Amino acid sequence: MSYLTERRLEEKERRRIEILDAAEAVASIVGIEAMTMDQVAKKARLSRALLYVYFGDKSDLLTAVCTRALEVLEARFSAAAASRELGIDKVEACGRSYVAFAAEFPVRFEALALFEAHLPNIDQDPGYMACLTASDAVQRTLVAAIEVGQRDGSIRAEAGAPGLIGFTLWGLMHGLIQIGSHKSGHLERDGISPQDLIENGFRLALQGLSPTGASR
Numbered sequence: 001m002s003y004l005t006e007r008r009l010e011e012k013e014r015r016r017i018e019i020l021d022a023a024e025a026v027a028s029i030v031g032i033e034a035m036t037m038d039q040v041a042k043k044a045r046l047s048r049a050l051l052y053v054y055f056g057d058k059s060d061l062l063t064a065v066c067t068r069a070l071e072v073l074e075a076r077f078s079a080a081a082a083s084r085e086l087g088i089d090k091v092e093a094c095g096r097s098y099v100a101f102a103a104e105f106p107v108r109f110e111a112l113a114l115f116e117a118h119l120p121n122i123d124q125d126p127g128y129m130a131c132l133t134a135s136d137a138v139q140r141t142l143v144a145a146i147e148v149g150q151r152d153g154s155i156r157a158e159a160g161a162p163g164l165i166g167f168t169l170w171g172l173m174h175g176l177i178q179i180g181s182h183k184s185g186h187l188e189r190d191g192i193s194p195q196d197l198i199e200n201g202f203r204l205a206l207q208g209l210s211p212t213g214a215s216r
Helices: 003-030 037-044 048-054 058-082 087-104 106-117 126-152 162-182 184-189 194-209
Strands: none
Touching: 003 037, 003 048, 003 058, 003 106, 037 048, 037 058, 058 087, 058 106, 058 126, 087 106, 087 126, 087 162, 087 194, 106 162, 126 162, 162 194, 184 194
16 A cells, blocks of 8 residues: 555544544534534534535434444443453443443433434445444453353353343343433432432342342
8 A cells, every 4th residue: 555545544534533523522412313414514624515425424424423332332341341250240340331331422322322223224334234243243242241151150041041131231221321311300209310220220130140149
């Protein structure tokens, strides 16, 4: 690869990252659904025409935001799992890293939730395939932790297949985070904080996975 070609590719990637940053900045103010391509172009200081060179439409841009979010999440899951010995502790660490991710990157969490609800045509969307690959990597990291737990005895084999457990835990924690974020008023009327909800979710999940069912 020539020096000039390499510089052009670096510039293209830099511009692409700037657009994604701009999209997240706009969405943090108006929300993912209300965000427009015009707003993103203005924030990124680009012409609308140049923005469409990088991303064909808002769905394409949203998919790229989700892919970047999932890549960050996978790196955090891997680091969290590596920091623990027992499988059940690896699983808990992954779950807590997901909660921390949602708190640190609320726009990316919102994008992932919206993306799951409006899936594009897989066969005609290469961007979606890249996002799916990133999602699979996150799931594999969690499943690997579950498999370690079933081998070392910290997670009971009767809890189910590792893949099924992984999706179940993801659904549980994802839902609790959303409830804590969007229904905090309902919780407060019952004297429950979002953190109480999350911690109770961890307690129930870990008791369900533990061979003894004991609270951890």
